[in-house]
Amino acid sequence: MELVLAAAIGILAASGVWLLLRPRTFQVIIGLTLISYAVNLFIFSIGGLRTGADPVLRDAAGDIAQYTDPLPQALVLTAIVIGFATTALFLVVLLTSRGLTGNDHVDGEDGSA
Amino acid sequence: MPDAILPSTILALPFVAAVLAWLLRSRGRNLAVWLMTGTALLGLLLALWLYPAITGGGALRQLIPWAPGLGLDLVLRVDGFAWLFMLLICGIGALVGIYARYYMPADDPLARFFALLLAFMGSMLGIVMSGNVLQLVFFWELTSLFSFLLIGYWHHGASARDGARMALVVTSGGGLCLLAGVLLLGHIVGSYDLDVILAAGDAVRAHALYLPTLLLILLGAFTKSAQFPFHFWLPQAMSAPTPVSAYLHSATMVKAGVFLLVRFWPVLGGTDAWFWIVGGTGLLTLVLGAYAAMFEQDLKGVLAYSTISHLGLITMLVGLGSALGVVAAIFHIVNHATFKASLFMAAGAVDHEAGTRDLRKLGGLRRFMPVTATLALIAGAAMAGVPLLNGFLSKEMFFAETLASRNGPLLDVLSVVIAVAASAFGVTYSIRFVRGVFFGRVPATLPREPHEPPLWMRVPIGLLALACLLVGVLPARVIGPSLRAAASAVLGAGQLPPYSLAVWHGVTTPLLMSVLAFGAGCLLFVSLRRCFATLEAAPLTGRFSGKRIFERVMAVVAADLPQRIERRYPSRRLQPQLLLIVLLALVAGTLAATSAPFGFQPRWSSVDPAFALLWLLGAACAIGAASQAKFHRLAALVLTGGAGLVSCVSFVWLSAPDLAATQLLVEVVTTILILLGLRWLPKRIEGLAAESRTHRFRRRRDMVIATAVGLGVASLAYAAMMHPVADSISRFFLERAYTEGGGHNVVNVILVDFRGFDTLGEISVLAIVALTVFALLRRFRPAAESINAPAQQRLQTALGASGPGRAADHSLTDYLMIPGLIIQLMAPVIVLFGLHLFLRGHDLPGGGFVAGITVSVALILLYMARGARWVEAHLRVLPVRWIGLGLLLAAGTGLGSLAFGRPFLTSYFRHVELPVLGELPLASAVLFDLGVFVVVVGATTLMLIALAHQSLRRPRQAPATAAEGEG
Incomplete structure (x- = not known):
């Protein structure tokens, strides 16, 4: 479980970083999205992985240990929403930059690909 | 109203009134004036009400808890010294309010002006009433800020903007030093409470960090009170409207520095370092300010340099280190505030009526404005130190202090000579001010036909001049009790030195010094009259302009240096910067991983084949997206969505339904959003130059970096997941979610x-x-080639509109x-x-x-x-x-x-x-x-x-x- 998830986080991060270093704005935005997946999974996994644990309290509150760790979940939940907002902002910035400079290079000038 | 909550009421009043005045906006110029004057008068009355509580060295404390665990509370502390300042701030505030109503141009709604003035008043009250030194620094910086806004009130003028900026940089820079000093002081004493600090004087003076603490606090005080070599901002601040100059830059804000010196005198004073630094700075400022004031051509410039000189005098008195010096300093703070504020107002009246402040263009105005001339004459005489006026009394005390100090023969003689010389300069510029404006011939070139200013502009000047006269004639009666309360608050109730507030002490050495200074001043004026009219700047010192040095330093710090760094920086372009950031993160991560051992044995985790299969798909999606993002944006977007879905499924798998739901929906919205944006991106240009060697090199390099990052992140994630989880605060949330939050989720x-x-x-x-x-x-402007609707849409629209009775958008509904x-x-x-x-x-x-x-x-x-x-x-x-x-x-x-x-x-x-x-x-x-x-x-x-x-x-x-x- 952990090994698979760790590898997955690594692959997501690697793909994201590779795209981050590309010259085209669209590549960078996709890269950032992939990196945000990796980071969200990473934060989520910090509390340890649990399958089949209760995410919601039962009325007869029994042992605390039977529940999942709610804290990383709360952190990641807002991170997902904020991630959407920043993606939107970056998308609009790149569209504006494309309109102003006439190309979609991150440096605003189409020197090299 | 009980006394206990009076301090907070007095402090809150101006801020509330400031908000109200600001809300008035363009309505009610008179209402704003009433707000200002009314608030100031009410504050004055409430402060007077407090008098019984603070006589005899007592202090009234009010504590409003804020973060008691951190030792941060709003502590208001009113003792005699603070009380005297409160009277000054509120009293002169009320007068300035009335004066400003008639001084400011009729077409200015004034709401912003009075809002700022009120907010300043509140901040200044905050400084003097603070019982916690951090709180004091907070209000200190607030006064710098409002002073900045008020100097730049007429922000269309370049000199107002420059003056405001200079004042802000100097005073708030000093404020930062003060903050550092206060933090050190708090570190030494172990508390930020003023009472505790005041009681710990011996410990502070004996501490190894005494000198840095002293220097930092002094930097704060000297910049605020315009002491040499930081004095240059004050003359530049004269671009402010005159009521502001009268209130902030003579009567109150610039006094904050000397207030601080007097306040901390029991803690920091009495050492050699204090004597040399404070006394020396005061002495230099006293004489240089007075010297420069003689040669100024601008009325407000004369008053500004004179203010610098008088602040130097107060600083020197505190620096001399005797208890009597502190009494004299407090006395002179009050005296200077009264006569200087009235002189500023008189200068403003002259400017208002005659249309110029240039001493070379003015003269003989006494014929047109006799009342103002008389009042200015009284205040000017007080500034020169003429007997029967308040300036004379504190100057006598100052002379007595210089005579009484015993620091070696050379120094004693020097300080006496300099005191007399500065005093003579003071007489000279006072004569020049009064004579140059109100006496002599009327120049033919006056910009305007002058006449007496409105009654309510004269009343504040008159009241202040009256105060000068009353204190000068009946000092023991008028100011005696207040001065006693203030001095005993600083020195301790039983420590008050014997002093006498009387006009006539017999023929004493200080009196002779006064007479000497007076004679020398008159002589100087007569002999230098011709020079004054022709000189542009003061001889000798005029060449060293603090303003020019400041501007040069600012040019280097704020323009040259950043530019140089920016040029040296690897690149202005985003791509190399991103590369640098990623590399830096990689290096930092490697260093952290190699230097700090994890401290547990790594072990293999179990592998769920289904989960592994799921992520095989996810990894394929991620790598596919990475490879397709350049030329096949839609495919890349779909693949990214695939990776997102896989992580969504993982959330479900790992008992996080909330996350899965959110991730799924956000995925949908993000995809729609990017789809909407795709239309504005450029098309692929076919047949562009074939891939060169550098491109291939870059791709390989980035591939290596990305792989390294991926490996690093994966091992970090694995290590974190396998690390035994310590008892975290999650337990707290689980236990109390239902009992205290009322929810199961x-x-x-x-x-x-x-x-x-x-x-x-x-x-x-x-x-x-x-x-x-x-x-x-x-404001979006798309690139020219994406302005037209896409080909498919055009085709469809044409097709949709072709039939009988159909509109263009019918194609969409059909489709x-x-x-x-x-x-x-x-x-x-x-x-x-x-x-x-x-x-x-x-x-x-x-x-x-x-x-x-x-x-x-x-x-x-x-x-x-x-x-x-x-x-x-x-x-x-x-x-x-x-x-x-x-x-x-x-x-x-x-x-x-x-x-x-x-x-x-x-x-x-x-x-x-x-x-x-x-x-x-x-x-x-x-x-x-x-x-x-x-x-x-x-x-x-x-x-x-x-x-x-x-x-x-x-x-x-x-x-x-x-x-x-x-x-």
Whole structure:
């Protein structure tokens, strides 16, 4: 479980970083999205992985240990929403930059690909 | 009203009045004046009411707890010294308010002016009433800020802007030093409470950190009180409206520095370092200021340098280190405030009536404005130190102090000589000021026909001049008790040295010194009269302009240096910078990983084949997206969505249904958003130059970096996951989610209750981002080639319009006929589902975030199926208002708890029996979650719609935009 998830986080991060270093704005935005997946999974996994644990309290509150760790979940939940907002902002910035400079290079000038 | 809450009332009054005055805006010029004068007078009355509490060295304390655990409370402390300052601040504030009403141009609504003046008054009161030194620094910086805004009040003038900036840089820079000094002081004493610090003088002076503490605090005081070599900002600040100069830059704000010196004298004073630095700086400032004042041509310039000189005198008195010196310093603070404020007002009246402040262009105005001339004569005489006026008394005390100091023969003689010389200079510039303006011939070139200023401009000058006279004639009666209260507050009740406030002490050495100074001053004036009229700057010192040095330093620090760094920096371009950042992170990560051992044995985890298969798919999607993003954007987007879905499934797998739902919905919205944006991106240019060697090299290099990052992140994640989890605060949340938050869904309870403040911040970010997106798109200019509708759309529109009785947009309805109908029917169901998610959020997976995105998905589906025009004709879509409403709701719920005497965002819940629905848990956190919900709906919808509208409005505006683009 952990090994698979760790590898997955690594692959997501690697793909994201590779795209981050590309010259085209669209590549960078996709890269950032992939990196945000990796980071969200990473934060989520910090509390340890649990399958089949209760995410919601039962009325007869029994042992605390039977529940999942709610804290990383709360952190990641807002991170997902904020991630959407920043993606939107970056998308609009790149569209504006494309309109102003006439190309979609991150440096605003189409020197090299 | 009980005395105990009076201090906070006095402090709060000006700030409340400032807000009120600001709200007046353009209405009610007179109302703003009443607000200013009324507040100041009320403050004065309340302060006078406090008098019994502070006589005899006592202090009134008021403590308002804020963060007691950190030792941070709002402590207000009024002792005799603070009380005297309060009288000055409120009294002169009231007079300045009246004066400004008639001085300021008639077409200025003045609301902003008085709001700033009131806020300044509050900040100044805050300095003198602070019982906590950090709080004092806070108000100290506030006065710098308001002084900046007031100097730059007429911001259309370049000199006002420059003067304001210089004052801000110097005084707030000093304020930072003061903060550092105060922190050191707090470190030495172990408390920031003023009373504790004042009692710990011996410990502070003996401490190893005494000297740095002293230097830092002195830097703060000297910059504020315009002491050499930081004096240059004060003459530049004279571009402020004259009431501001009278109030801030002579009577109150510049006194904050000497206030601090006197305040900390029992703690820091009495050492050699104190004597040399404070005394020496005071002496230099005293003589240089007086010298420069003689040669100024600008009326306010004379007064500014004279203020510098008098502040130097006060500093020197404190620096001499005797108790009597402190008494004299306090006395002179009051005297200088009265005569200098009235002189500034007189100078303003002259400027107002004659149209110039240039001493070379003025003369003989006594014939036109006899009352003002008389009043200015009295105040000017007080400044020169003429007997029977208050300036004379404190100067006598000053001379007596210089005579009494015993620091070696050379120094004693030197200080006496310099004191007499500076005093003579003071006589000279006072004569020059009064004679040059009001006596002599009337120049033919006066810009305006002068006449007496309005009555209410003369009254404040008159009252201040009267105060000079009263203190000068009957000092023991008028100022004696207040001075005693102030001095005993600083020195301790029993430590008051014997001093006598009398006009006539017999023929004493100080009197002879006064006479000498007077004679020398008159002689100097007569002999230098011709020079004054012709010289542009003071001889000798005029060449060293603090202003020029300041400007040169600023040019280096704020322009040259950054430019040089920027040029040296590897690149201005984003791509290499990103590379650098990633490399830096990689290096830092490697260093951290190699230097700090994990401290546990790595072990293999079990591998679930199904999960592994799932992530095989996910990894393929991620790598596919990475490889396709350049030329096949749609494919890359779909693949990214695939990776997102896989991580969504993982969330379900790993017992996080809330996350899965949110991730899924956000995935949908993000995809729609990027799809909307794809249309504006450029097409692939076929047959561009073949891939060169450098490109190949870069790709390989980036591949290596990306692989390294991936490996690093993966091993870090693995290490973190395998690390035994220590007992975290999650336990706290699990145990109390139901008992204190009233909900079963712990994640939601954390978001809306335990960490509600964070969530409030997050929805604010969301709102700000949405508004930024909206604002950016309002001015959006697409590239020329993407302005026209896409080929497919054009074709369809043409086809759709070709039949009989059909309009252009009929193609759309045809095209999406069945999906459109289904979506239209489903939209209410989706909205209902969203509401369901919202309502159950506190107990089951769901909540404001998910529900909000669901509802906005319903809306955007409608947009897609029916077109923007149809939706907006049938629904009122007002996302900006929704955002505002949601923020208000969330913040309002938080504030609601204040009404019940609980801290911000405290939640409350109970189970309510409702008809039909049965028992419902109702928590105030649900209202907060509703706010979150509304903000999320508004923000998401706003972003999507703003982008979608671009395609709608462009075709209509295309010709105009194209023309603009070419121009």
